[in-house]
Amino acid sequence: MSKIPDGYTATETRIGALSLDRQGLPDQAAIDTLYAQRDFQRACQCYLWALPIVSYAQWQNQHETVFGARDGDVVQYVSVRDKLGLITANATTPYVLGFADTAKTGPLIVDFPAGETAGGAGDFWEHSSSDFGLTGPDKGKGGRYLLLGPGQEAPAGVEADFVVRSQTFNVFHAFRILTTDPVEADRILHAYQVYPASEAANPRKTRIVTPDGRPWSGTQPTGMAYWQRLHEILQVEPVKEEDRLFMAMLKPLGIEKDKPFHPAADQVRALTDGAQIGQLMAMANSFDKRFETARYAGHWDRAVNVGMSQQAEFYSQLDERASWFYEAVGLSEGMTTHTPGEGQAYLSAYRDAQGQWFDGGKAYSLRVPPEVPAGQWWSVALYDIETRCFIDTKYDKAEIGSRSHLAADPDGSVTLVFAPEPPTGSPESNWIPTAPGRAWFAYFRLYAPLQPYFDASWKLPDITAS
Numbered sequence: 001m002s003k004i005p006d007g008y009t010a011t012e013t014r015i016g017a018l019s020l021d022r023q024g025l026p027d028q029a030a031i032d033t034l035y036a037q038r039d040f041q042r043a044c045q046c047y048l049w050a051l052p053i054v055s056y057a058q059w060q061n062q063h064e065t066v067f068g069a070r071d072g073d074v075v076q077y078v079s080v081r082d083k084l085g086l087i088t089a090n091a092t093t094p095y096v097l098g099f100a101d102t103a104k105t106g107p108l109i110v111d112f113p114a115g116e117t118a119g120g121a122g123d124f125w126e127h128s129s130s131d132f133g134l135t136g137p138d139k140g141k142g143g144r145y146l147l148l149g150p151g152q153e154a155p156a157g158v159e160a161d162f163v164v165r166s167q168t169f170n171v172f173h174a175f176r177i178l179t180t181d182p183v184e185a186d187r188i189l190h191a192y193q194v195y196p197a198s199e200a201a202n203p204r205k206t207r208i209v210t211p212d213g214r215p216w217s218g219t220q221p222t223g224m225a226y227w228q229r230l231h232e233i234l235q236v237e238p239v240k241e242e243d244r245l246f247m248a249m250l251k252p253l254g255i256e257k258d259k260p261f262h263p264a265a266d267q268v269r270a271l272t273d274g275a276q277i278g279q280l281m282a283m284a285n286s287f288d289k290r291f292e293t294a295r296y297a298g299h300w301d302r303a304v305n306v307g308m309s310q311q312a313e314f315y316s317q318l319d320e321r322a323s324w325f326y327e328a329v330g331l332s333e334g335m336t337t338h339t340p341g342e343g344q345a346y347l348s349a350y351r352d353a354q355g356q357w358f359d360g361g362k363a364y365s366l367r368v369p370p371e372v373p374a375g376q377w378w379s380v381a382l383y384d385i386e387t388r389c390f391i392d393t394k395y396d397k398a399e400i401g402s403r404s405h406l407a408a409d410p411d412g413s414v415t416l417v418f419a420p421e422p423p424t425g426s427p428e429s430n431w432i433p434t435a436p437g438r439a440w441f442a443y444f445r446l447y448a449p450l451q452p453y454f455d456a457s458w459k460l461p462d463i464t465a466s
Contacts, residue, residue: 036266042249043274048282049246050230051220051325052126055087056172057233059218059329060099063209066216071105072194073207074098080396085216087388088328090445091399092379093176094185096208098194102149103169103236105196109160109203110173113191114142115184118344119175120332121147123168124237126325128332130164132175135332135343137162146197147171150238158197168237172330178376178447180403218329219387224268226275227253231261282326287350287357287385287441299355299462300347300444327388337449341375345449350385350441353462360391361436363419363466370412373458375448377402380416382432385439393433401445405429418442418463 004010005027008019015037018030026034062085063069077083077095089095096119100108110121110132117133117140129147134140138161146160149169154160173194177185195203221229234257239247247257253271254263263271327348337343351357352364372378379401384391390398400406406414407427417423417431418440434440444460452458 036270039252039267039270040273040277043253043270044278044281046246046249046253047226047274047278048285050226051282053124053168053233053237054220054226054229055218055325055329056099056124056126056170057229058220060170061229062216062218063097063099066214067209067211069098069209070207071100072098072108072196072204073209074192074194075209075211076189077211080390080398081213082211084390084392085218086329087218088381088383088443089390090176090379090381090443091390091397092377092401092403093178094189095174095176096189096192097172097174099170099172100147100194101170101236102147102152102166107149107152107155107158107197108147108171108173109158109193109195109197109200110145110147111191111193112136112138112142112145112175113188114138114140115188116140116178117175117188118178119173121145121164121166121171121173122330122332123166124170124172124233125168126172126329126331127167129166129171130162131332132173134178135337142191147173155197155200158200167240170233170237174330217387217389219389220279220326222279223272223275224263227255227263227271228261231255279326283385286327299351299353300349300460302345302347338454340451340454341448343448345446345453347444347446347460348441349444349463353464356465358418358434358440358442358463360434360438360440361420363417363423364463365466366416366418366442366463367409367461368414368416369458369460371452371458372402372446373450373452374402374446375450377447379403379445380432381443381445382418382434382440383443384435385441391433391435391438391440393435395433397433400430400432417466419466 004019008021008027010017011020018033019027063075067075069075074096075098077086080091083089083091102108112132118135119132120136121129123129130136130145143161145162145164146154148163148165150167154163177188179185193203193206220226239257254261254267337345358364379399381399382391383389400416406429408414415430417426418434420434420436422428423431442463446453
């Protein structure tokens with residue numbers, strides 16, 4: 001603050017001292033400070049609001065620029081190394097994922113195969129448009145899905161079993177292969193076909209792309225790159241009525257629809273600071289949940305059920321919404337099951353039994369009680385807090401569970417170890433490596449969760465420091 005002009009008084013506020021006259025009006029220096037603070041605060045809130053669409057836009061960018069995938073192609077992720085850039089993936093099942101811009105392709109057909117799968121399609125705000133597979137309307141029997149972008153109608157003469165509408169032109173489509181039979185898995189993979197409805201009479205074969213060890217990152221960009229990615233995707237997507245407030249907040253920051261992004265120095269400062277603090281706000285929302293409605297037991301939260309409640313109140317609870325869409329990517333009805341024996345349930349933990357953040361340089365243990373209420377299987381995976389992806393170690397091991405060869409305790413329970421080095425005195429099969437200097441969090445997944453999960457008669461103990 002410059003020297004206080006005659007007739008003004010220095011008034012202390014949470015953003016520093018402001019010069020106000022006897023009528024309470026600020027001088028020019030105070031006005032400049034207030035504008036800068038306004039733009040910074042807007043940037044913070046716009047960062048949180050934009051997390052879903054920036055996440056998908058970044059992932060789509062990596063598909064195109066790193067893997068060379070085009071509209072209608074799919075990328076198959078199998079190994080831990082393949083999935084290192086994929087936020088909160090599981091390491092047990094293959095993932096088959098693709099993006100398409102229906103503004104370019106027109107309505108899109110997905111010929112979805114019968115079999116043991118879980119998947120779906122969604123728009124770029126990460127609204128679930130439809131599940132596919134066991135939790136979808138085809139119930140695992142397969143079928144033809146027609147995906148329509150904003151304002152699009154089904155082409156004449158094209159028939160489909162299920163019509164799915166997206167609120168954005170860009171769509172995400174994906175599925176996980178649940179069967180353990182490699183022959184059946186290969187059949188499902190090659191039977192999945194995606195193509196423009198205009199080519200229904202003679203569709204091209206869907207191309208399957210693999211990462212082949214190429215490094216990539218689906219994590220949201222930092223700094224100005226975050227806003228560049230946001231500006232790019234906003235240019236091609238419609239503005240919904242509920243988004244007009246945020247679009248108005250972005251305008252003084254240099255981000256407008258149908259206009260180039262050339263921010264001035266003061267705008268760059270607000271956007272850079274907003275991205276930094278916005279990300280920290282998202283981390284706090286995600287890893288230190290203050291609301292207890294989803295608490296399962298101890299320090300475990302029902303992570304994805306929280307995500308769906310946030311999606312249902314998408315714009316009224318911005319901070320809670322940012323919790324899910326920062327921590328993870330994508331959501332579907334099947335991931336938020338309330339029906340025993342169907343879908344998946346997810347528990348998340350960010351702190352140990354003493355309430356301390358998990359430290360990648362320390363050793364921890366988790367006792368999984370016997371008779372885990374999972375009709376299909378269960379697993380535990382660890383993620384790096386900064387990237388929300390698998391912890392990158394030389395062991396390429398990030399998840400273990402009932403499909404692994406675990407050593408059981410005499411009472412039928414299983415004791416798991418999370419530590420930077422293989423444990424002594426415990427079977428290495430029950431160990432997931434961590435990395436010194438890297439904080440982490442855990443997901444416990446139950447596939448086809450059973451009644452003892454829902455009524456909490458079976459509870460998962462806290463992870464304890466050794």
